[in-house]
Amino acid sequence: MPAPVLSRRDLDFLLYDWLDVVSLTDRPYFAEHSRETFDGILDLSADLATKHFATHNKKADANEPRIGEDGRVEIIPEVREALDQFAKAGLISASFDESLGGMQLPVSVLRAAMAWFQAANAGTSSYPFLTVGNANVIATHGTEEQVSTFVPSLLEGRFFGTMCLSEPQAGSSLADITTKAIPQDDGTYRLTGTKMWISGGDHELTENIVHLVLAKIPGGPAGVKGISLFIVPKFLVDADGTLGERNDVALVGLNHKMGNRGTTNTLLNFGDGSFTPDGREGAVGYLLGEANKGLSYMFLLMNEARIGVGFLATSLGYAGYLQSVEYARTRTQGRPLADKDPSSPQVPLVEHADVRRMLLAQKAYVEGALALGLYCSKLVDEERSAADADARDRAGLLLDVLTPIAKSWPSQWCLEANSLAIQVHGGYGYTREFDVEQFYRDNRLNQIHEGTHGIQGLDLLGRKVIMRGGAGLALLGETIAATVAQARAAGGDIAEYAQQLEAAVVRVGTTTATLWAGRDPELALANSSVYLEAVGHVVVAWIWLEQLLAAGDREGAFFDGKRAAAQFFYRFELPKTGPQFDLLDSLDRTTLDISPDAF
């Protein structure tokens, strides 16, 4: 019996005791729901993830997708079987409107449920998640016809979706994409260009693949202001929903990755003439929304995907944590330092302080990250369902500020958790006989895709904390201050942590002001990654204080664990931000001044 990949006990605590997601059911949009329906989805997800996803995680890693002799992508059959189960359970459409066949499930509950699949099998779980995001963009910005043509098939899992942003010469720099979209007399467009790093870009898992493609309409503005968004299906879809001709989207190659091997990652050519039955030039595409506003539409998907990456990193970290706890409890090795008798029996690894340190660090990282992700997901629910416009706006603003952290912090620290999980296993953890080495390889992707770590730093310091006159940062400060006030009143250790947190929040404010005082973006942003990491630690410290308040003085091993992990975070982790703020306050120019020749 392998260790579970996620803790239902923890999810219940976070969703029900802390975030009180059941209160959402008082709102009209979620009125059909209840604790019972939420539990049902969580139970179902744990069950499906365990029975159909975890079971082929290693096999999918060892047998990565390949291009067969017929040019089609071959994937082990377990992937399709698992995804069929997933779709049949209605999980792709769960958070969508009932009018689209969805369940109107709160995103916070859905994310918790999805984390089971991410923890069980990062590679296989990516396909439906991309599809959900894709369908959400079409449902939000598409015409009635576009919605009816594509969204139901996506939500049923008959079609899967992708997001096509990067090109070989344009990764982080989307301003430099060169894929062209030429308008046609019938209102459609013809696209030509090459897209790189397209996850789920080709496969035989579904009847059709719906690509959302960033491209430029000739004559439009230069740079990102001239980017439009197009729906480009692999097979054209007739008015009655049946599949028509093959569109000119050609698989050029698969990328062979260190981890996350179960998800095909592709180089695609649009309009290179591989599939042109009628001699047409270019792949047929349909403009989504208005021309030249493509990037803003894509950001709906990008922001969702960034939170999703945070959850993926968290889930992998969590699975590794639980496996290493299990291993540390059962594997015996060595003796307590005080025991000098070599004939006494060896003790479980968990008896050694250094092993506990490694377990506590993992716990502090993965439970902190999970709580942060669920908090952000609850903000999505608030933004969608809060009664008054101001509350919706505040939720959206806070989510904007937190998104780069919810993406980057788990990507960094839950990878570190996976490294510690390997370390707890010793040599065994470095072998493919155990799972943790795969988690570590899978997780390393998360600092790269959907905006690299560096891009998140620029987003946080260069946009999010200064937008709307700093309103987002101010709101974060107020929100944390409310927690601090509560924690002070609670007394004891919690009050001490509150004091530490308050001081750290002050530093976030003063450092941000110092960095921008000279209004010199180059200098302000020179160490934006350090800023991102420091603010991330402050935010997660706050999330831990929130968890402690929710735990109150309840007794039992679960709550003792929460208190120990919080203590670890406040003693071992939060103090790391001191030197980071000092460095930032010094307006250090080391990275700016070095000549490229000096490397």
Add this chain to the structure above:
Amino acid sequence: MPAPVLSRRDLDFLLYDWLDVVSLTDRPYFAEHSRETFDGILDLSADLATKHFATHNKKADANEPRIGEDGRVEIIPEVREALDQFAKAGLISASFDESLGGMQLPVSVLRAAMAWFQAANAGTSSYPFLTVGNANVIATHGTEEQVSTFVPSLLEGRFFGTMCLSEPQAGSSLADITTKAIPQDDGTYRLTGTKMWISGGDHELTENIVHLVLAKIPGGPAGVKGISLFIVPKFLVDADGTLGERNDVALVGLNHKMGNRGTTNTLLNFGDGSFTPDGREGAVGYLLGEANKGLSYMFLLMNEARIGVGFLATSLGYAGYLQSVEYARTRTQGRPLADKDPSSPQVPLVEHADVRRMLLAQKAYVEGALALGLYCSKLVDEERSAADADARDRAGLLLDVLTPIAKSWPSQWCLEANSLAIQVHGGYGYTREFDVEQFYRDNRLNQIHEGTHGIQGLDLLGRKVIMRGGAGLALLGETIAATVAQARAAGGDIAEYAQQLEAAVVRVGTTTATLWAGRDPELALANSSVYLEAVGHVVVAWIWLEQLLAAGDREGAFFDGKRAAAQFFYRFELPKTGPQFDLLDSLDRTTLDISPDAF
């Protein structure tokens, strides 16, 4: 033309300008050598590593050793070809006495030369390195007959060597090994037991394999005090040096690892009856040195191997650094923050501050680690060749204190360098089309083997800094103080760094005293890994100051780079130790007090 895997310019600076290894040639033992012979070895190594080792690094990773139908280990043929070249060049015996066919090359020069092979191909380079260590133990502790029977064949590369310590139930806890050695009437022993994690434990690369095996002679003391060391060859060797019968050492299985796949890593059975032509029971073994002193003999090899692991980690970090510099200089992406014109050409990655931060961090880690490793290797030379006994003793003492750091610091920070090398490459770095993902996987091993990170922490804080009444720590302090004094006199930035370093060294002393004030090992050692990491950073800060003093005020990109990397280390890295010392000074009990149930 791929980027070089190591910088000869840096090696020259460190060996000649800083460590002045040519001065060793004034001593009788090294009198045959000169700058020219050293250069010759370095040139030869760079050439062989580039032509014969780097060329199959990826192939060996993709085609790991397997057990063929005949039960033999199959390894791609390039490995043997490369190792034949290595042996033919006399590199296995290079540091050995001339009487054994060696060159009496200083270890510092040899390590620099070997780093080329480690950087080019971690997997293939391990075989001769294990052989060197193995031969060194036999040459040091063996009888005349043992030496003449095994050492020449090892040094010629006709035999390869292993070290067999761990067992499935005894990894870090060597007190718990159960392999038994029964004395025979003819003075030999018969060994039975199972050994785990044996690198190079079986293969067809050489005619024979010489295992050095820890085992217990029944009736001896319990625990580590009853461990003896045995020579157990795969094939018995007749008096005239010809190979005799197959000894009863059986390959049970190969471990399948995340990285470092080129080195076979094996589970071996000794004396399980697989090979017993004459019906004898047990594998034939020859006691090395005295009974029950095996662990102390093995520590000669272990200490050498720990420095070697540090070099392996460093070399992999260095290779990744150079590749990411090359990539950052040639790959264009985005524009300077001040450039708002999207039609202007994209700039090389190296123009972005965050990319420079990632390159500078790598540079600070890998060049700091290389310098530390070479410094330690020079201490080996001093210990071996210094004229007066006191100087030899001091060198040995300082080496003892530095060994856990020379092993663990590169294993941690050069792995981080590899992660940053991936990050500089973006998505490409996560693919197997580039080398950096392999470096990262290969490097993750180094925190585990030859004593885990946690074991190094216990060694440093629990033994090395308190042994001989703290003489080792005092000597380290004096040595650093001498550098500080020189740096103060130099003025400018260097003097500022000296002040920072001096303050950090004071903290090492006070924290060590605080931790041991209660004479409670459990409490003192509760956070020994944190201590290891903090002291490691202080030591590397000192090593950087040493490099700056050696650079003086010389001009040019190389020296500018050294100054920038040192600046980075003093501004971004050394301050991280502040919170670590604070934590240690608080005698924190978080890791001790948590109940195992609370995870």
